[in-house]
Amino acid sequence: MVTLVNLRAYWRFVRVLHQFLPLIVTYARDRRKYLLFGGPRSVGPETQRERADRLLTSLLTLGPTFIKLGQLLSTRPDVLPPSYIDVLSSLQDDVPPAPWDETRPVLEAEVGPVDEVFDDFEREAISGASLGQVYRATYEGEEIAIKVRRPGVEALVESDLRALKWLLPLLLRFTDEARRFSLSNLAEEFDTTIREEMDYNRERRMLSEIRENFEGNDRIRIPDPIPELSGERVLAMEYLAGTKINDVTALDEQGLDRSELAESLQRIYLQMIIEDGVFHADPHPGNLSVDEDGAIIFYDFGMSGRVDAFFQDKIVEFYVAVANQDIDGILDAMVEMGTLSPNADRQVMGNVMELAIADVRGEDIEQYRVQQVIQQVEDTIYEFPLRLPRNFALILRVATVVEGVCITLDPDFDFISVATDYLTEQGYREEGVRQAVESAGDQLEETARSLVTVPPKLDETLDRVNRDDLTVEVRLDDEHDVLDQLAKRIAYSILVAVGILSTAILYSFNETPEAAAVAGAVTIPVGILLYRSLRRKKGVKARPQFTRQEMRRRREE
Structure with missing residues (x-):
């Protein structure tokens, strides 16, 4: 039986896909201009910034979970280009608080009736965020601040996390290998991070630990938590203005x-x-x-x-x-x-x-x-x-x-x-x-040892050269498959040349036109493969390296 959470997750998945699909298609076209074929497209900083603005709008539209996701993405330059990081860094977790009538049940479930527990409680929140909101109150004659988890946010986050889990394989299909590992790790990290941030018991422990570390330091003040008024969904602490x-x-x-x-x-x-x-x-x-x-x-x-x-x-x-x-x-x-x-x-x-x-x-x-x-x-x-x-x-x-x-x-x-x-x-x-x-001392010791051990080895090697008994093993490190690409091009070129020659000979003798047509039909696909091989990445080369000229060009852009 499909649970209510799954039904909500399906609906959220549709909404998320609707928001992100245009961007996914755009990124797919960057790799292949016509999705199924064509070369890669060049994307400049201005275009990246426009796309980052669209991504920001989508995140804000989708609500609390995705605001938090945007904040996390703004800390991950291994996942997004600098233009995106710059735009998403402006994303502030500042949203209107939920109505008091909706928040009150959450608070009272943790601490009891508001009017009985507190001397005074201000119903208007002093700040609001995607996961919680903060109120001022008076407790045992002291001013305190109370952070309350936003009503219904647990179910929403759970649905959104499932929707993101379903969306991840689709994103990975349109992501290069260098980014796939980071994206998978980011998804796991986000799941952990947002659950931790919703757990106010954890926040209270972290707050208390950091407060203890700075005890006696008059340059910093951290609110003192109130354990008896705190729980998984509520965190009470002294109010510091x-x-x-x-x-x-x-x-x-x-x-x-x-x-x-x-x-x-x-x-x-x-x-x-x-x-x-x-x-x-x-x-x-x-x-x-x-x-x-x-x-x-x-x-x-x-x-x-x-x-x-x-x-x-x-x-x-x-x-x-x-x-x-x-x-x-x-x-x-x-x-x-x-x-x-x-x-x-x-x-x-x-x-x-x-x-x-x-x-x-x-x-x-x-x-x-x-x-x-x-x-x-x-x-x-x-x-x-x-x-x-x-x-x-x-x-x-x-x-x-x-x-x-x-x-x-x-x-x-x-x-x-x-x-x-x-x-x-x-x-x-x-x-x-x-x-x-110490490192310099180790190197000096190693050098001294080498002065003793190298001459005998060198003498032995020279003797082997003199006897024509020296074998040298060479291994080529072809990380970018340059030799593989060259081999393919040579093979394609030979096949195309043989195919063209065979077709011409069969056609000239005019005795077997069917054979000439077959030879030509076989040669054409190989010719296309050769053409695509020659066009790909504008020639055989390794991944572009950083040079001073390239860095200067990037800074100017």
């Missing part, structure tokens, strides 16, 4: 030092990610305020992440390498984090990193903005078959959003300078120097 962190006029009127606020925010996130291993992952201005003493108030821990010890070490290595402009160190850290394939062309990737740093470097080696470096890396990530682990995607998003807030506070804010000072204070850069010295 403040000035929005991007309201620079109000901050100036309060006499607060905006440069210090920017530095405090950056240091808080460095501690979360590098030291504590648990971090608030949604630092847009709506979730950050400043109290009258200059402490930064954090709200909404629904989107949060964890970093294990191994990943923390790799992030530190990445930051130190960026600060030291160590290209090999950057690439090594990316490989060990799993974002870059060990088989990737290091020379090409090194050129990309070098260009990215050179483009944004000032007079001082550390005077460049990490957001610009990350943007160049993100552009590269889409072009190369790289993968972004979930937490690294969140960290990239946090880094860019946090710096955007910091630049709003202080236009001269220098992320790298603050990060470098923090790493130095914590002893990470000294550790990096120690490791470099």
Whole structure:
């Protein structure tokens, strides 16, 4: 028997398909102009931006689940091109709250009758989002904030997740191999992420843990949760009022030092990610305020992440390498984090990193903005078959959003300078120097060993050459099937030449016209295959590599 959820999922699938089908067909035509045949189409940045706007409209039309999906996609430059990331990054989870009459049953099912539990309860929500909304109330004489899950959102999300699961195979059919793995992982990640964000018990645990990590730190304030009023669908906490962190006029009127606020925010996130291993992952201005003493108030821990010890070490290595402009160190850290394939062309990737740093470097080696470096890396990530682990995607998003807030506070804010000072204070850069010295020592030891072992081996090899007893095995690494394509073209050319010659001979003698017609009919398809082989990708070549000219052209566009 078909359940109600399945029926709703079928209906949502039809709606989703109706919204996305034009885009799917468009992308399919990019690969084959006439769907079943034809060459690929060239798509410029303006066209990509128009399509991104259409995708944004579709996501907003489809409602809460797809707003969250759009936010997740905005953190995945390994799935979408930069133009899409730029458009989807503006997607804010800010929707009108549900009516009080619909929300009240959800709240009372968790905490009991509103009028009996609370001293006072404001029926108008102070903020609304796709999955929940926040109210103000008074409890035991204290002002509190109560986050309540949006009524009926569970069934809607469940239906939408099933619809997306059914849609995924269709999307994969029109996606190149480099993106299929990332898309499959993204679908699993989204399923986990949205369920976690709807679980207010998890949010309360994350909030409490981060609050404990900063206990005694007067630069940050995090609301204290109220366990007896909290559950899976309701989260109650103390109410902390403040000035929005991007309201620079109000901050100036309060006499607060905006440069210090920017530095405090950056240091808080460095501690979360590098030291504590648990971090608030949604630092847009709506979730950050400043109290009258200059402490930064954090709200909404629904989107949060964890970093294990191994990943923390790799992030530190990445930051130190960026600060030291160590290209090999950057690439090594990316490989060990799993974002870059060990088989990737290091020379090409090194050129990309070098260009990215050179483009944004000032007079001082550390005077460049990490957001610009990350943007160049993100552009590269889409072009190369790289993968972004979930937490690294969140960290990239946090880094860019946090710096955007910091630049709003202080236009001269220098992320790298603050990060470098923090790493130095914590002893990470000294550790990096120690490791470099140890590595140099290992290399020196290996070189000394080679000085002893290589001469005898060289002498033996020369003896074998002198005796004509040296065999050399050669293996060709044809990653892009260039030799295979050349072999096909040679074979097609020979078959076409033989077919044309045979047809001409049979036709000239005019003794067997049927045989000439058959030879010609066999030759024509082979000729078509040869023609298509010669036209494909405008000749035999490997995947285009990043050059300085190509990067300059991309920046100009």
